[in-house]
Amino acid sequence: MQAKQAFVRNRLEQMIGTRFQVGDKLPSEPDMARELEVSRETFRAAVKLLEQEGKLRVKHGVGTFVVRPLPTIPSPLEKLFSIGSMIRSARLEEGESRMALREEGCPPETAKALGLAPGDPVIVLERIRTANGEPVAFSVNTLPKSLVGNLFSEADFSGSLLSYFKNKLGHKLVTVDSEIAVPLPTDRYVQQLVMNPNSTVLLMKQLHYDEGNRPLLYSLDYLRNDVFTFHIRRTL
Template sequence: MLAKQYIIKQQLEAMIGSGRLQIGERLPSELLMAKEFGVSRETFRAAVRMLEEEGKLLVKHGVGTFVLRPLPTIPSSLEKLSSVGSMIRTAQLDEGESSVSVRIEGCSEEAAKALGIRPEDPVVVVERIRTANGEPVAFSINTIAKAWVGDAFEQEEFRGSLLNFFENRLGRKITTADSEICVPLHIDRNCQRLLLYPHTTVLLLKQLHYDEANQPVLYSLDYLRNDVFSFHIRRTI
């Protein structure tokens, strides 16, 4: 039974790859497809379930099963400091934002330790969800000491690159970042913002950014879909 499921899964993938099944197309009924492949409806349904978990098919109960266009993997070297937006654009995907919030609050102990300020010192927190081809792929929490930015975020609506905002609006160019790679729990409410598909996993980059004078100016928590972003580093002896 299990072998048949994988065979049907591979055949469906081949049909999608060859264009026989087009992106956005609704599959024929489960009964018809099972007859075409010469298997039971349960076997065909199991194959569809595997493709749904991989984000290749979308099952709308009572409506039908549709072919999805999966997002390509966005490769990035950890040796190069790049914004989420630039990584999305480099992969030739349509970059966008689904939400941005800016607020002032007391600094958390973790961010205060990284930035060299006192806990509860006022900080500007910028939260944003970044999208690629309309799908949320990254959620970021950026913390900046209020004393460093003044009312810059209050004077104009923030959009676009935070790195560019630092350089053009604040006159402080970010040149370096120390990054720690973590695997957040799925119960992390920030992680849950990106769990679109059963197969989706999320990486967390805890990053402390420095300006040209090697002063820590930005602490960020970047949640990134690991089925979309892949990171690599070249190691030598």
């Protein structure tokens, strides 16, 4: 069965770019299964493989469409890069589809990381980052209100948060502690990035320090795993 699925997957991949172009809708499942001389179950399994690879997108009740997958964005874990710089390094067009800014009491986990008391006032910035117009990252950034004061507003903020710290707040963030986790599919931030039922998302919990080793920024970065990849070189 797996051999047949792989065979059909390879046949379909050959058709993409020759017979079918980006944006094209594939013929119906029965017609394609008949043409490839396989069962509908085998054809459906092959389509699922290509959907996981980002080459096809299934819209239930509408059909299966050829899509152009975004290239992966590799990043070494030992280096500190902003999400925007990673997107640009892959020669993709960086964008931002939505931003929300609010003041609230600091939750316990974040307070512990930033050295605050639970309930202390913090500024929370939420951003959806896009690459070539497609959502690829959702960031939840928390800053102490005592650091920001009344400087932070949606009107005067754009671009790199690291640059904003340096140029507007006078603090250069130079070190970060990162934890990589797999968030639950029910996480409301994950839902902002899921492009199809097989999409996966990584969560990076990051605590940023300035040159005086003061923790000034706690970030939850949700990243599409089909776009962002991370690596580290380990030696004995």
